[in-house]
Amino acid sequence: MRLLHTSDWHLGRAFHRVSMLDAQAAFVDHLEATVRAHAVDAVLVAGDVYDRAVPSLAAVELFDDALHRLAALGVPTVMISGNHDSARRLGVGAGLLGRAGIHLRTSPGGCATPVVLSDAHGRVAFYGLPYLEPSLVKDEFAVDRPSHEAVLGAAMKRVRADLAQRPPGTRSVVLAHAFVTGGQASDSERDITVGGVAAVPAGIFDGVDYVALGHLHGSQTLSERVRYAGSPLAYSFSEATHRKSMWLVDLAADGAIHAERIESPVPRPLARIRGHLDDLLADPALARHEPAWVEATLTDPVRPADPMARLTERFPGTLSLLFEPERPPGERDVSYARRLAGRDDQQIAEDFVAHVRGVGPDAEERIVLRDAFDSVRAHDAVREVVR
Structure with a gap:
């Protein structure tokens, strides 16, 4: 199954007071063209769709356009909310959108309810872990200490439990929005530190075939199976050396991964x-x-x-x-x-x-x-x- 992994669109965000809406619209064009040109089977959006919890009307209109275009392609899209998004607002109409192939995962309680897709080799379960603010979800996951590692660990425990009950050979993909140890930050990400700790170990995701991460704006490979797509556009000068791109990921029948970068258009260096x-x-x-x-x-x-x-x-x-x-x-x-x-x-x-x-x-x-x-x-x- 061929996946296109992207994240951190930040629709509505400006760059030093310069509107980026035209550049973001150009990225949506590029996203659609990439799905067509590379025969993508599923699009993954790992959070921070918007830049603000209450986005501008222009940002909402651009998102609406992107959803219609993705739905028209007939290619399923799995999307989670990030720390910049309002999970409740982004998740409005999720049930109806799911019928059109746009699968929004914004509720912590839905972490272990995957989107299941199939290809010639069998089923692939996609688990969407939205951004989990420890202080808000600690009761949901019954953790003793409200930390990123504790709540993500609890969410992944639920994912593994669900996966264990599925037919043998079911492949798995997790979308998550978090700061994972080994990732390189920039000046653009909002601080998510809790108790002096923001990062979680990559090993927390052990047991799944691919982890599509969002939050950090640089495209990064933490391991063959754990990657950040990064933002499609630069949002601070600290990103001047970034290569903005998406990951085109081929998930083989045995769970093996082959990934290549698809460069995103650069509006201005x-x-x-x-x-x-x-x-x-x-x-x-x-x-x-x-x-x-x-x-x-x-x-x-x-x-x-x-x-x-x-x-x-x-x-x-x-x-x-x-x-x-x-x-x-x-x-x-x-x-x-x-x-x-x-x-x-x-x-x-x-x-x-x-x-x-x-x-x-x-x-x-x-x-x-x-x-x-x-x-x-x-x-x-x-x-x-x-x-």
């Missing part, structure tokens, strides 16, 4: 550049980044004038501007408390200006700071008298 502003504007080696979306980190000792305006003249797609001014050796090793020791309010304020701008305030700015502090002190003195 990402680039992270760093250095003095004048160098960035003059370096011919950076010409390849001129059409890209750019994150620029300036290291000038003194913050240059109008840096964003000057950058966008050469790099019109500059969306993020950071400052990390070069400091004298050893300065960064001095703690904040030590820098403030023995300084009055005026000196602390002047130090802050120097830290942010790279150069301290001039004489007129010092007067402005002093007058501000004097005004605050006078106001506080009046309040004390009134009391």
Whole structure:
């Protein structure tokens, strides 16, 4: 059976305030074309369909379009909710959609109720484990401690129990939305840490033929049978080096796995550049980044004038501007408390200006700071008298 594993669509999400809806629509086009071109037998969507629990109307319309197109292909789709989704909202109409071949699994109680499909070699049971928030599902799974490992372990125990009762030779696929040990995170994923622990061991999924993971945005192979599809689009500059793709997985009669990556369309490349502003504007080696979306980190000792305006003249797609001014050796090793020791309010304020701008305030700015502090002190003195 040929599976197409994808996840983390995040419909409705923007990239540094730039709408991604057109790029997300292009991905839906690509998804449909891939299903047709590669004779896919089932599509797997491992959570975070939407970016918000209450998505925008435009995001809902795009999702509706995707569902209609997948249903029209006649290829079954198994989809779970992620930590960004509202499981209740995403699961509305699941029974009716199931009749059209769109199988939504958003309820923790349905973890051990698989979607069973067949091919020439027999049956394949697809178990959908939506994102399981430990504090909300601990009673459902009767765990002593509300942790990711405990609730996922309990869910997988139910999966194995159901699988053991099925006819011999039944192959199995699990969809899950979780942070599994060994996966590489980016800046785009929402923190799901509970009690200081977010990751669960990959061994928790032992006993099934393939595990289609969602949550982490980089396409990753944790083992031959445990993989992250990653997001089809980049949602932060930390994903600049990612190859956005889906997994095309062939599940053999004996449960053997063969997987290959299907590249996703890239609406615009990402680039992270760093250095003095004048160098960035003059370096011919950076010409390849001129059409890209750019994150620029300036290291000038003194913050240059109008840096964003000057950058966008050469790099019109500059969306993020950071400052990390070069400091004298050893300065960064001095703690904040030590820098403030023995300084009055005026000196602390002047130090802050120097830290942010790279150069301290001039004489007129010092007067402005002093007058501000004097005004605050006078106001506080009046309040004390009134009391």
